[in-house]
Amino acid sequence: MTLTAEQKRQAAYEDYNAMLEGCPARQLLEAISSKWVTLILLELAGGSRRHSELRRQIVGASQKMLTSTLRALERDGLVLRTTTPSIPPRSDYELTGLGRSLLPLIESMKAWSESNMDAVARSRMSHDRQQATSAVVH
Amino acid sequence: MTLTAEQKRQAAYEDYNAMLEGCPARQLLEAISSKWVTLILLELAGGSRRHSELRRQIVGASQKMLTSTLRALERDGLVLRTTTPSIPPRSDYELTGLGRSLLPLIESMKAWSESNMDAVARSRMSHDRQQATSAVVH
DNA sequence: CTGTATCCTCTAAGATACTG
DNA sequence: CAGTATCTTAGAGGATACAG
Numbered sequence: 001m002t003l004t005a006e007q008k009r010q011a012a013y014e015d016y017n018a019m020l021e022g023c024p025a026r027q028l029l030e031a032i033s034s035k036w037v038t039l040i041l042l043e044l045a046g047g048s049r050r051h052s053e054l055r056r057q058i059v060g061a062s063q064k065m066l067t068s069t070l071r072a073l074e075r076d077g078l079v080l081r082t083t084t085p086s087i088p089p090r091s092d093y094e095l096t097g098l099g100r101s102l103l104p105l106i107e108s109m110k111a112w113s114e115s116n117m118d119a120v121a122r123s124r125m126s127h128d129r130q131q132a133t134s135a136v137v138h
Numbered sequence: 139m140t141l142t143a144e145q146k147r148q149a150a151y152e153d154y155n156a157m158l159e160g161c162p163a164r165q166l167l168e169a170i171s172s173k174w175v176t177l178i179l180l181e182l183a184g185g186s187r188r189h190s191e192l193r194r195q196i197v198g199a200s201q202k203m204l205t206s207t208l209r210a211l212e213r214d215g216l217v218l219r220t221t222t223p224s225i226p227p228r229s230d231y232e233l234t235g236l237g238r239s240l241l242p243l244i245e246s247m248k249a250w251s252e253s254n255m256d257a258v259a260r261s262r263m264s265h266d267r268q269q270a271t272s273a274v275v276h
Numbered sequence: 277c278t279g280t281a282t283c284c285t286c287t288a289a290g291a292t293a294c295t296g
Numbered sequence: 297c298a299g300t301a302t303c304t305t306a307g308a309g310g311a312t313a314c315a316g
Contacts, residue, residue: 024251025176025244027258033171035309038163051278062310067279077261088277089316098257105250106163112243113162119236120165123215173289189298200290205299226297227296 031076036061036069038106041095044079045103048094078102169214174199174207176244179233182217183241186232216240 032038039058043049049057055066070093073079078099084090095103170176177196181187187195193204208231211217216237222228233241 024255025248027255028247028251029171029176031258033167038167063279064311065309068309075262075265076258077265078258083278085316086277087316089279091278098254098261101254102250105246108243108246109166110163112240113166116236116239117162117165120169120214120216123236124213127213127215201299202291203289206289221298225296227299229298 034069034072036065037073040069040073041099041102041106044093044095048092051091054093172207174203175211178207178211179237179240179244182231182233186230189229192231
């Protein structure tokens with residue numbers, strides 16, 4: 001039997017997805033690209049924080065997102081959670097060694113961004129202007 | 139008039155979103171965390187590539203994703219696209235200086251991942267095992 | 277205070293078919 | 297070969313209410 005190129009691509013797709021999911025760099029990217037992780041990590045860089053403190057500092061986060069993001073970070077071993085079952089209850093979050101080892105990376109991303117996002121923004125603007133100029137009726 | 143804490147949070151939310159969107163590190167993260175960008179960037183690190191070559195190398199990508207990702211990279215000034223309107227048509231893609239300046243960052247993410255994803259994977263497994271053990275009927 | 281459980285919306289991205 | 301257009305779907309993330 002003969003497969004078309006498109007069929008071959010589709011046949012390879014699931015294997016490839018498995019490979020992608022196994023790819024460590026891919027996993028890291030997925031781990032840190034959630035909307036709030038870097039903000040939480042940077043906040044925890046300053047030391048242990050309670051749930052409510054994080055809530056106050058990271059203004060736009062809904063409680064749901066805060067909790068689920070923290071859970072994910074805990075699961076990945078980047079953040080340690082300590083609960084005290086008092087009344088009212090209390091939870092403290094802090095970076096693990098693994099979590100702290102990620103901070104330099106986040107810092108360099110921040111640095112690259114601050115140096116280059118102007119250029120990116122300019123590129124976007126001129127590109128969008130081109131598009132507008134050359135826009136055509138269908 | 140008095141606002142509840144929840145109302146205040148919601149009031150702050152849009153402003154905060156605007157701030158987040160203005161945050162350069164956030165923008166970078168969004169730019170590179172699309173499923174295929176790093177793969178494309180790494181492939182182009184080896185030099186100029188045609189559309190079909192990228193297609194062959196980056197096995198799982200649908201044509202649609204490849205095209206739209208490349209368009210986004212072009213818009214951001216990270217990739218340069220050169221089209222030759224011959225028959226059959228031809229498009230070549232290559233990194234710009236800006237795009238190349240991002241490669242070290244991608245490399246360090248790759249390096250961190252390769253050093254630490256084992257620890258993350260172990261943490262996940264033990265965490266998930268805990269969960270399973272302490273699972274309770276509602 | 278910390279955390280779940282539900283519901284609901286919106287969009288990223290895949291499948292498919294088509295044009296120059 | 298390169299690219300566009302349309303349809304569909306799975307899941308991320310938000311709103312809200314409730315519980316220990």
